[in-house]
């Protein structure tokens with residue numbers, strides 16, 4: 038029997054409420070408001086209270102997939118990354134770095150956003166970076 | 173306290189002990205176990221309060237063989253009584269370790285919540301229900317006024333279900349609050365006052381007045397007062413003190429004619 | 444963002460949540476706060492119960508309206524006129540903050556001239572808000588200060604989005620509320636880490652911390668740090684990218700954690716564009732509408748499955764902690780990006796998010812430099828936090844604005860790009876509902892959230908419904924100049940007559956089949972999501 042409470046931040050809206058993920062026997066079983074958090078002071082909205090449900094959903098993607106002529110094939114990470122990198126390299130070589138665009142996201146962390154724009158700017162060589170949040 | 177918990181874990185009196193541990197200045201709930209017994213040195217008893225008895229119920233449902241110790245304020249003790257009455261958490265599976273909390277000669281202030289109780293705003297006193305009032309004071313309000321004041325409170329509800337989610341004695345598999353035929357979906361505020369009254373009725377003979385719901389309510393609705401009224405009626409009608417003992421609730425054996433009449437509800441809300 | 448930056452020099456919420464509770468008056472415009480930012484609505488409740496005033500301006504009736512001292516329903520897209528009208532009244536009555544205007548702002552004369560053209564009588568004709576109410580709004584806002592102005596997508600998602608924001612800034616500057624406790628101009632961010640994505644340089648024209656790519660020193664600094672010569676040419680915005688995909692300039696797109704097919708304003712247009720790409724890589728939690736047409740789909744870890752930081756609307760950067768292992772073979776986005784980059788011949792090797800954070804902080808001197816995982820703790824820190832002793836900044840612009848003087852902008856009202864006409868007689872606006880989030884990929888699969896609302900719908904006013912013989916639940920056909928779709932009707936008086944509302948979360952009733960991608964704000968490139976012209980009728984099958 039294990040039970041732990043892991044502090045985190047709600048990833049639904051921009052308010053940034055403090056939550057505790059409740060993990061029992063290694064499974065994510067619930068989300069609680071963090072009582073002493075300066076933002077939400079022990080309260081959450083309906084989305085926050087159910088934050089764990091999207092994470093434990095059956096519908097989560099579990100393997101990299103390649104789509105060949107409309108058929109999805111499960112592949113390993115090396116194949117998926119290798120395929121994507123080769124195609125990107127070819128496109129950059131043929132059409133220049135500005136033929137590539139990267140859309141970063143308001144749902145991923147700061148560290149990941151930082152890396153994604155670094156990827157576009159340094160690895161690809163383009164400033165074509167934007168996020169959907171202006172929409 | 174720390175020593176006591178350590179001893180309980182060491183000699184197998186309990187398999188897990190629910191209390192709090194500090195993390196960067198925040199008291200977070202923590203399950204102490206024999207495997208990591210040294211953590212008990214960092215055990216704290218508060219000041220924040222989570223629904224430890226609810227966690228105990230969840231553990232018991234999965235691990236009926238484990239003995240569960242927990243810090244027990246007076247309200248926790250009442251909750252354990254009710255949970256035993258409703259067959260959610262067998263009394264012999266839990267080992268409460270009492271902590272002083274409710275007002276006493278030594279400790280005149282209840283520290284129900286970790287927050288300074290904020291002074292109630294003047295507008296709330298004018299239009300809503302002041303959470304510091306006594307039930308008698310609410311009863312003394314004229315019917316239409318009382319109704320208007322409660323409706324003012326209910327219309328702020330953002331339907332977070334926090335009051336139910338955090339409540340130690342809300343354990344139903346299918347909750348009536350989510351029954352689309354009873355309460356419409358997709359609207360803010362939810363159907364009022366039905367949403368709140370459905371929950372209030374369910375708290376009759378069940379709510380142990382711990383205040384966790386009110387503490388979790390983003391809209392600051394004085395829920396404790398509402399359920400307090402319901403249980404005052406239960407006390408009047410059945411002479412039953414919810415949570416005071418493990419005596420069966422008057423509602424746990426409903427005959428073919430349910431004893432729960434709508435009268436108490438009407439007295440709270442509409443005239 | 445662009446509007447805020449132009450006025451004050453920084454594009455973020457000026458005040459913080461705690462501080463909002465000290466406001467004397469709230470002006471909430473274009474934000475359905477209780478549904479979209481419930482825990483900020485809570486702060487409004489608290490202040491309100493303490494005696495603060497509340498003004499709500501929204502084209503729809505919203506939950507906050509019922510608590511407001513004054514709630515008005517201005518016509519969709521008429522925000523600038525309404526705000527100019529308020530400023531007109533404030534100036535006519537001499538309620539402006541003269542000293543503040545003289546010492547801390549510029550461009551006042553131009554503003555004064557511009558708002559002179561907006562007497563309340565004219566504004567009533569444009570917005571539908573009564574003269575008496577416009578005057579009362581001005582009075583409440585100017586004379587019960589400090590007043591906090593809150594807005595959300597109802598202000599920004601218009602062709603005039605930047606103008607709308609600038610007008611909000613004008614109003615706050617006029618009364619001296621910028622930099623004041625309990626005041627300010629406070630955009631509420633729709634998605635959890637929009638602030639962070641922007642701060643981290645997820646924009647075509649800036650590096651981290653809004654350091655422009657066109658400034659040679661910045662390019663030099665980042666080129667050095669990253670060991671590659673970088674481009675100083677601003678890139679394409681998402682709106683321009685769609686055009687570039689269609690004419691073949693953009694060949695490959697790497698989409699991380701987004702579902703543009705549902706969030707983009709014009710579904711058909713974008714669908715064509717994405718189909719023309721040589722390579723579409725999508726990295727997400729779910730097989731979203733966009734992932735379904737991708738060439739490579741990479742499974743990412745969710746919030747409880749990784750470490751990192753998010754930055755909230757109030758500029759608070761706070762930690763998330765890993766609670767469980769990712770499902771299946773899913774990996775954290777940072778690991779996937781590192782692997783892809785390494786495979787592309789640009790190695791990225793980090794021990795973990797903490798290393799990445801430190802690298803970022805060292806390159807972002809003004810805002811994040813003083814932060815580290817250790818300092819963030821569980822409370823986080825609010826930027827700017829320039830050095831490791833700095834306590835963080837709850838209120839911006841207290842002494843002077845980030846750009847020096849606060850700038851007034853003279854703004855003239857313009858009609859939305861599309862107005863109802865004979866053929867398309869109804870206004871359509873879009874928005875969110877309380878139980879769902881954005882394109883619904885995360886919320887609709889959550890049983891408790893899905894239970895609140897399973898299907899898309901169209902709200903229609905009872906008067907219009909009876910005119911068109913529509914009953915609650917009837918299937919309707921909506922058509923705009925761009926497309927046609929069906930959705931069930933929900934008859935309710937929260938929408939104004941002549942106006943329809945649709946939530947954006949439902950892929951099978953995609954509102955963006957109807958909305959307008961051609962029309963977007965020229966500066967912020969935020970499309971006109973909030974206003975389009977449609978016609979509506981009962982679906983043929985529904986007829987007896």
Ligand code: SF4
Pocket residue numbers: 047048049050051052053054077081082083084085086479480481482483
């Ligand atoms: S709990 Fe609700 S208000 Fe708080 S961040 Fe999550 S979605 Fe936003």
Ligand code: SF4
Pocket residue numbers: 221245246247248273274275282283284285381382383
């Ligand atoms: S009700 Fe409050 S004061 Fe009483 S025991 Fe519980 S927490 Fe303590």
Ligand code: SF4
Pocket residue numbers: 335338339340341342375378379380381382383384385386395396399
């Ligand atoms: S006070 Fe509230 S949380 Fe506590 S038992 Fe009663 S209803 Fe449940």
Ligand code: SF4
Pocket residue numbers: 336341342343344346347348349370371374375
């Ligand atoms: S509100 Fe009623 S139905 Fe729902 S969990 Fe509580 S007692 Fe059960």
Ligand code: SF4
Pocket residue numbers: 328329330331332333334335336385388389390391392393
């Ligand atoms: S906690 Fe408050 S706001 Fe949330 S559902 Fe209960 S009464 Fe409504």
